[in-house]
Amino acid sequence: MIREFLVWLQDQWGKGAGDTAQSWSQQLLGSLNLWGLVEGTHLLSLMLFAGTILFVDLRLIGATFQRTPVSVLSRRILPMTVFGFGFMVITGAALFFAKPLFYYHNIWFRAKLIFLALALVNIVIFHLRAHRNQQVWDLLPKPPTETRILAAISLASWLLVIILGRFMAYSWFDCGKPIPHWVNLVQECKTSEHGAVDASAMAAIGGTGS
């Protein structure tokens, strides 16, 4: 169901008449500069988004800005973080739109979405729990343990989102290559246009795959 939608999104949506006509997704991917600009903006937005949330989390952990009230730091920095996140989401969606099937069958992308969800859930938990009594620990150089744990989870989640996002560019586990069975399963390679090639099965018959 999802895959069929993505096939339509990649190959059909916006496609005009004629043999050489391209869908909007293909036009974006094949554009001379637009794809590069979107990709570059996605990466550069990290400086704003991750660069600012890093210091909010580090303050919550008690590692820096210990003399600055958390409320002041949040009020001044988080709007920039949200703005940067908006850029990341818009450019990220455009990058996904350019190669939806590639990302759908990519283990790093799937893992990235999980940690992205974890980071967002963590924000909700922070607001429901730690944020409620913030006036009590707002000025403390080191906030309470629960707050520090939530900040550490936030840091770790965003760190993993960045790492997994970079690994998506590498073809180590592309469908159609001899890869571990479980990776084929996780990526649903069987339904991909390249199919699933089991590394262990290839080794058993003495082949190396393509």
Next chain:
Amino acid sequence: MKITFGEALPNLRPWVQHLDQVWPAYIIKPQFASWEVLHILSLVILGGTAILMNLRLAGAGLVEEKPSELYRSLRRWQDLGVIGIVVSGVLIGMANAERLYDSTAFVVKIIALIAGIVLTYGASRPIAKADGVVSASARSWFLIGAALWLGSVTVFATAVLANPGLFHVLLAAALIVLLLTRRGARGVFAAGLVVLVLGQIIITHTVIPADDLSRLDPANKVYAALLALWIFGNAAREILSPSTDQEAGRLAKLIGYASILVWVTAAAAGRWIAFA
């Protein structure tokens, strides 16, 4: 003429060709992705510190704190970011040397990196440490750093296929100016930006056919120049406004602007090495 290290220093080619086979490059190469991640994480740390410290110099961001307090809280992290960028950059550069040797975007990145270090350590940080007081030494380093940065931008503009990366710098400059412009003028500035960007999209997608590169290229360059004029004109108006600061405050503001944009230039050039 293409501006690359290969063109400037052609005798080094045999040495560059073997760089990926000497220590530690041959160890790095199989773990290239991990070192790239380290490079990006260093960029995040450096970007965050540069944005927070320099926006404060420019009069935005954490205005409740003195610039010296931001300096105190951020300096070690900034050192970590700069060291991480340089070390991981040298290592992944060695493993990928020949490509970089023939890349104009790499020349831009290196000049901008040097400019960034000069501006950060020579001007921005000493000014933040002195709570906005601009010493003669900081002024001198700013002039050197700004000249290097403008040099990198000039090379970027001449880089065939990589020059669209300049739009990242323009976008960042527009966002900073938008943030720092006073309320009344902010709407006018934003409206001007929208008109210019929409105009560019309409002209380069409807008036000029998508495959007519001989007309698209000059059209895009004219729009880049107009955007730069609009953005930096507004920045100059904001900085020189008589109602805001003393001369030293204005200079600190200008250094704040430049010290963010120089890192954006280095990062944008770094990304466009892969595209051109």
